[in-house]
Amino acid sequence: MARRVAIVGIGQTEHRSQRPDVNGRELIHEAVIRALEDCELTIKDIDAIVIGNMDHFESINYVDTWSVEGSGGHMKPIMKVTTGGTTGTSVAMAAYYHVASGLFDKVLAIGWEKNSESDTTGAIVTCSDPIWDRYFYSGAIPSLAAEATAYMKKYGATQEDAARVAVRDRKNALNNPYAHLRKSITIKDVLESPMLSYPIKLLDVCPRSDGACAVVFAADGMAQKIAPKPAWVRSCATRHTYTWFGDVNYDTSLESLKRASKEAYAHAGIKHPDEFDVAELYLPYSYAGLKWIEDLGFCGPGEGPGFVQEGNTDMEGKIPVNPSGGVISTNCIGATALLRVAEAAIQIMGKGDKRQVPDVKKALATGFGGCFWSDVVILSSERP
Amino acid sequence: MEMEMEMDNIAIVGVAQTKYERRKKDQTFYEMVYEVTTRALEDSGLTLGHIDNVITVSNDFLDGRTISSMAVAEAAGGYEKNISTVEGDGTFGAFYGAMRVLGGFKSTLVVAHSKGSEGDIKYITNAMFDPIYQRSLGIDAISAAALQANTYMERYGITEVDFAKISVKNHSNAKNNPFAQLPLDLTVNDVMQSRRVADPIKLLDCSPVSDGAAAIIIANEEKVQKARTKPIWIKGIAHCAEDYFLGDRDLAHPKSLKDAAKRAYKMAGIINPREEIDVVELYDAFSYMEPLWLEGMGFCDPGQGGKMIDMKITTMDGKIPVNPSGGVLSAHPILVAGLARIIEAVLQLRGEAGDRQVQGVNKALAHGINGPCGQSHCVWILSRDK
Numbered sequence: 141m142a143r144r145v146a147i148v149g150i151g152q153t154e155h156r157s158q159r160p161d162v163n164g165r166e167l168i169h170e171a172v173i174r175a176l177e178d179c180e181l182t183i184k185d186i187d188a189i190v191i192g193n194m195d196h197f198e199s200i201n202y203v204d205t206w207s208v209e210g211s212g213g214h215m216k217p218i219m220k221v222t223t224g225g226t227t228g229t230s231v232a233m234a235a236y237y238h239v240a241s242g243l244f245d246k247v248l249a250i251g252w253e254k255n256s257e258s259d260t261t262g263a264i265v266t267c268s269d270p271i272w273d274r275y276f277y278s279g280a281i282p283s284l285a286a287e288a289t290a291y292m293k294k295y296g297a298t299q300e301d302a303a304r305v306a307v308r309d310r311k312n313a314l315n316n317p318y319a320h321l322r323k324s325i326t327i328k329d330v331l332e333s334p335m336l337s338y339p340i341k342l343l344d345v346c347p348r349s350d351g352a353c354a355v356v357f358a359a360d361g362m363a364q365k366i367a368p369k370p371a372w373v374r375s376c377a378t379r380h381t382y383t384w385f386g387d388v389n390y391d392t393s394l395e396s397l398k399r400a401s402k403e404a405y406a407h408a409g410i411k412h413p414d415e416f417d418v419a420e421l422y423l424p425y426s427y428a429g430l431k432w433i434e435d436l437g438f439c440g441p442g443e444g445p446g447f448v449q450e451g452n453t454d455m456e457g458k459i460p461v462n463p464s465g466g467v468i469s470t471n472c473i474g475a476t477a478l479l480r481v482a483e484a485a486i487q488i489m490g491k492g493d494k495r496q497v498p499d500v501k502k503a504l505a506t507g508f509g510g511c512f513w514s515d516v517v518i519l520s521s522e523r524p
Numbered sequence: 525m526e527m528e529m530e531m532d533n534i535a536i537v538g539v540a541q542t543k544y545e546r547r548k549k550d551q552t553f554y555e556m557v558y559e560v561t562t563r564a565l566e567d568s569g570l571t572l573g574h575i576d577n578v579i580t581v582s583n584d585f586l587d588g589r590t591i592s593s594m595a596v597a598e599a600a601g602g603y604e605k606n607i608s609t610v611e612g613d614g615t616f617g618a619f620y621g622a623m624r625v626l627g628g629f630k631s632t633l634v635v636a637h638s639k640g641s642e643g644d645i646k647y648i649t650n651a652m653f654d655p656i657y658q659r660s661l662g663i664d665a666i667s668a669a670a671l672q673a674n675t676y677m678e679r680y681g682i683t684e685v686d687f688a689k690i691s692v693k694n695h696s697n698a699k700n701n702p703f704a705q706l707p708l709d710l711t712v713n714d715v716m717q718s719r720r721v722a723d724p725i726k727l728l729d730c731s732p733v734s735d736g737a738a739a740i741i742i743a744n745e746e747k748v749q750k751a752r753t754k755p756i757w758i759k760g761i762a763h764c765a766e767d768y769f770l771g772d773r774d775l776a777h778p779k780s781l782k783d784a785a786k787r788a789y790k791m792a793g794i795i796n797p798r799e800e801i802d803v804v805e806l807y808d809a810f811s812y813m814e815p816l817w818l819e820g821m822g823f824c825d826p827g828q829g830g831k832m833i834d835m836k837i838t839t840m841d842g843k844i845p846v847n848p849s850g851g852v853l854s855a856h857p858i859l860v861a862g863l864a865r866i867i868e869a870v871l872q873l874r875g876e877a878g879d880r881q882v883q884g885v886n887k888a889l890a891h892g893i894n895g896p897c898g899q900s901h902c903v904w905i906l907s908r909d910k
Binding site: 196200205217218219236269381 | 532583594598602603604616619620623652654655761767783784895899
């Protein structure tokens with residue numbers, strides 16, 4: 141029988157475009173120490189570790205064994221889980237299954253990236269098939285640009301609609317002391333920022349950051365003793381719907397997110413996303429903040445721009461999205477999706493300080509990556 | 525961290541592996557993965573519809589692709605399923621697969637692939653080492669292994685001839701394994717005379733560069749009923765990592781293996797492995813690793829590993845045959861190799877190992893490693909009996 145599992149501790153580094161003050165292992169160590177302090181445990185209490193990042197960003201092979209001095213994995217089970225942008229949620233889910241399996245009681249999930257040591261686009265380009273896909277969908281931005289233009293054409297959404305998402309997330313980041321980009325921007329700033337690939341401009345997309353995140357998962361029975369308000373994992377679901385960028389139907393919804401959320405909602409007993417008090421969504425660019433919230437069922441197809449403009453996703457709105465500032469404000473790739481889970485847990489545990497949404501009972505976190513893949517994790521203050 | 529727990533009954537119900545070859549020119553990664561995925565399903569008698577989640581095993585360095593899992597998601601049957609990816613040896617991927625069945629899924633397909641032929645293994649294994657202090661020295665898997673072999677020889681007086689005997693035995697065993705890449709008739713003299721690669725390691729002490737893929741299906745009791753194969757029960761699984769820097773380690777004392785084996789035995793209720801385990805498939809990337817890992821697994825005292833073959837304990841007709849398949853020395857598709865050890869153990873337990881079958885196998889040990897010189901070890905205890 142699968143055991144119930146909760147998040148009991150969270151740690152994250154100060155995220156910056158460059159952290160020359162630490163090496164990779166020290167960066168990981170910073171997050172791990174903070175996570176352990178957060179739940180008042182020591183590394184001795186941890187039974188196993190899951191770690192994830194992208195091999196080619198730091199060019200380190202076997203990060204699981206390389207990292208042990210930073211992660212605390214010495215004489216412990218440690219494994220590496222990596223799935224591209226979704227790495228962080230994949231790591232969180234792996235930690236969840238470690239505990240749910242009954243084999244381990246307290247497990248540390250770590251996501252990290254030191255993008256300043258990489259040629260991010262140079263590395264990402266190689267994810268596409270070398271013969272069929274690489275010349276057309278090279279790097280992260282071109283396929284997103286295809287999605288954005290298709291969405292604009294279909295529903296008449298504008299660049300200004302998208303800019304509103306970037307402005308919202310960057311405004312929220314001002315309340316998050318860990319966020320990388322903490323400077324407010326206006327719609328005009330976004331519209332006037334350099335065009336990267338139409339209709340995506342510099343301020344529509346995420347930065348690349350150095351940073352790490354660590355999250356402690358614990359089994360039912362222990363979780364309640366460790367944390368006054370543990371964040372229970374209600375469900376998690378993954379869909380890697382596509383393998384080829386050429387197969388993605390950019391004209392329709394983000395199928396992977398639609399399907400993963402459908403499964404996760406059903407498993408957690410969520411009938412309508414209105415039930416969520418907060419959402420930490422992996423929105424790597426502003427247009428996703430219009431379209432993907434439709435796929436999650438926040439509003440109907442084509443209603444994203446209006447839903448955002450009416451303030452429904454603002455801090456005071458119906459369903460606050462990305463109180464942390466989201467991916468557009470911080471993007472240490474292997475940690476990015478884990479930060480979504482961590483920030484959702486922070487909201488449930490009531491530790492959000494200036495970015496806290498009042499009285500959060502149910503929280504939604506998502507991950508995005510690979511070939512338009514999606515992960516969905518649902519957390520709750522109530523033990524399932 | 526000691527835990528007393530009753531693990532649910534889970535079993536391996538399907539296995540498949542490609543023939544391992546120096547270069548599979550006619551197949552891409554995903555074609556290899558498709559082949560073993562299809563054949564593992566056929567073996568189990570289950571259909572893709574019975575599989576509710578998938579773990580792929582790959583490595584971006586080996587594949588020369590970022591998000592290497594992307595190339596194989598579809599071929600692994602991952603469409604519309606909960607899928608994830610472990611980067612590391614196949615035993616670790618299978619470990620996650622087992623945890624997912626224990627944690628709520630009903631059946632996990634685990635599939636690993638690699639093509640050593642399409643990369644530069646020296647460069648790829650050099651990337652395991654510290655980028656600032658060590659990498660520029662040119663250290664790679666072979667030169668690091670040479671340091672370990674030397675430490676081991678120095679400590680216990682075990683000799684190059686002792687290592688050569690392992691190579692002779694395992695390459696000879698490979699003659700009975702249709703999947704092996706290097707079935708060879710060798711003499712100790714052949715190994716001793718082969719080209720010196722990194723003292724004391726010679727060419728015939730090394731595993732080859734290989735291409736291949738392998739898949740297994742792990743199921744809960746409900747799905748075990750639906751499979752047509754004899755289920756092979758997972759009784760004990762554990763893994764453990766030790767220090768990273770070679771200089772921080774006692775290379776002649778595989779303490780993380782000792783810890784993993786101890787925990788796997790405890791879980792499986794094994795008190796004396798030498799009496800209770802009937803066959804061992806271990807990760808002998810180099811000949812010296814077999815005796816060293818046998819010591820770590822507690823089959824003999826430290827320093828006694830070399831005697832196991834002299835006493836004919838580990839030969840095919842011995843009490844505990846080690847690597848009847850020919851082991852990693854006879855085929856080394858990185859990542860796949862540990863999964864192949866699990867598959868070989870399953871075939872032995874089913875009694876379907878053909879010419880390499882050991883008689884009367886009730887319990888088997890399979891083993892995989894991650895990182896330089898076996899920094900991290902994964903131990904599996906499999907059984908015919910529930």
